[in-house]
Amino acid sequence: MATYEYRCEACKKSFTLIQKISEHGKTKVTCPKCKSEKVKQQISSFLIKTSRKS
Numbered sequence: 001m002a003t004y005e006y007r008c009e010a011c012k013k014s015f016t017l018i019q020k021i022s023e024h025g026k027t028k029v030t031c032p033k034c035k036s037e038k039v040k041q042q043i044s045s046f047l048i049k050t051s052r053k054s
């Protein structure tokens, strides 16, 4: 299982979805708020956080 972040283009709501890696990209993702299929996957924040330390 992995978590994927999506953002709905219709209502601008961001949401997180837990999917099996095998299901990712195969199942249709819909917005939990407005049921729109116009969702875009966001790059997960943990991937952005690299070795930069402040």
Ligand SMILES: [Zn+2]
Binding pocket: 008, 009, 010, 011, 012, 013, 031, 032, 033, 034, 035, 036
């Ligand atoms: Zn929506």
